Amino acid sequence: MSDLPLISLRGVTKRYGEGATSFLALKGVDLDIQRGEFVAIMGPSGSGKSTAMNTLGCLDRPTGGQYLFKGAHVESLTRDERARLRRRFFGFVFQGFNLLARTSAQENVELPLLYRGESASARRAAAAKALEAVGLKGWEHHTPAELSGGQQQRVAIARAIVTEPAVLLADEPTGNLDTQRSHEIMDLISRLNSEQGITVLMVTHEPDMAAYAQRMVRFVDGLVSTDKRNQQRALPGSYKPAAALETR
Numbered sequence: 001m002s003d004l005p006l007i008s009l010r011g012v013t014k015r016y017g018e019g020a021t022s023f024l025a026l027k028g029v030d031l032d033i034q035r036g037e038f039v040a041i042m043g044p045s046g047s048g049k050s051t052a053m054n055t056l057g058c059l060d061r062p063t064g065g066q067y068l069f070k071g072a073h074v075e076s077l078t079r080d081e082r083a084r085l086r087r088r089f090f091g092f093v094f095q096g097f098n099l100l101a102r103t104s105a106q107e108n109v110e111l112p113l114l115y116r117g118e119s120a121s122a123r124r125a126a127a128a129k130a131l132e133a134v135g136l137k138g139w140e141h142h143t144p145a146e147l148s149g150g151q152q153q154r155v156a157i158a159r160a161i162v163t164e165p166a167v168l169l170a171d172e173p174t175g176n177l178d179t180q181r182s183h184e185i186m187d188l189i190s191r192l193n194s195e196q197g198i199t200v201l202m203v204t205h206e207p208d209m210a211a212y213a214q215r216m217v218r219f220v221d222g223l224v225s226t227d228k229r230n231q232q233r234a235l236p237g238s239y240k241p242a243a244a245l246e247t248r
Contacts, residue, residue, distance in 0.1 A: 004071050006166070006199055007033035007056060012065035012075075014051050025051040027222035028065065035166075038193045038200040040210035040230075043219035050171070052219060053203050057090055057169045058082040087116060091160030091168045091198075095175035097152040099144045099159075105131060106140040109159045116163070130158035134188055150181035157188060161198065168192065170202040174209050183239035186212045190236045208234070 014026040026048050033039060033056075043049040054060040055067065058074060061082070067074040069085065077085065091112075099108050109127040118126070131140055134154040144152050153173065160168055170189060174182035190212050193200045204210050211234040218226045 005032040005068075006035040006037075006070060007031075008066070008068040009052075009055075010066040010068075012052075012055060012062045012067060014048075014055060014060065015063045025222055026055070026062070029222075029224055031217065031224060031227070033199065033201065036193070036197050036199055037215060038190065038213045039202070039215045039217055040213035041201060041203045041217050041219065042205065042207075042210055043225070047219040048222040049203050049219040051222075053169060053171055053201065056201060057092060057167075058086045087112070087163070089166045091163060091165035093153070093156050093160050093168065093170040093173045095172035097144070097149075097156045097176070099152055099155060101144055104141045104143055105136060105147070105155045105158075108144075108155055109162050112159060112163050126162050127158070130162040131155070133161065133192075134158045148181070149177050150184055153177065153181075153185050154188065157185070157192075161192065161196075165198065167199045167201065170200065172204055173202065174204070174206065180239075180241055182206075182209060186234070187236040187239075190234075194236075212236075 009029050009031040012026055012029040013024065016023045016025060029052060041049045041053060051060065055062055062075050065075065074082065074085065106124070106127050109130050110123040113123040113126055128140065131137060134157050136151065136154050136158065139147065139151065147155065168189070173189065174185050177185060186209055189200060192198050202213065210216055211230065211232070214230055214233060216228055216230055217224055
């Protein structure tokens with residue numbers, strides 16, 4: 001059983017709408033994700049990559065085909081069962097940081113544990129650990145308005161990993177950041193993957209961000225067009241700002 005992929009899609013389709021106005025966003029996707037992989041999902045607008053991400057994250061239910069997670073058939077689960085699966089195994093990071101504006105970093109990170117019904121002391125301890133893991137020890141009581149964009153995304157990542165998920169799904173996680181902060185966030189995500197063994201699935205349209213992944217899966221017209229290993233993977237800390245290069 002340990003040789004099974006963590007995630008397996010077989011002939012997965014997704015149709016929106018009905019009748020003449022319906023649209024087939026996924027047209028029979030086959031995809032395997034192994035435990036501990038870092039996979040970048042790419043493709044032009046309308047290619048199906050975001051629909052695939054929503055399906056993988058149990059935010060949406062496929063119209064047809066099979067979705068197996070740890071060998072269990074996800075496509076047959078009810079909405080409530082998919083919600084429980086998400087809470088237990090998945091963490092999410094989005095382009096918009098989606099933080100509560102008047103709430104401290106600590107309290108933002110505690111939210112998933114609050115939904116789980118964890119005690120206040122357990123929430124505080126887990127949130128402090130997650131914030132330290134993303135380099136924000138000492139920033140626990142700052143609100144989003146008191147944090148930079150990069151720091152806000154770090155809080156969002158801490159919130160995503162505070163439940164110790166098996167899978168981190170990142171949808172354009174650097175889309176609102178400048179180049180240097182983007183690479184800092186990718187360094188962080190790469191380290192979470194390599195040091196904590198979190199499986200990472202990331203949607204991005206930026207080749208230099210996708211370069212951090214082990215695999216690049218490209219969607220075109222609702223199907224996987226290419227699926228290849230990244231032979232020149234960017235390593236954490238490899239990015240050097242132009243100004244730094246000029247002084248060397």
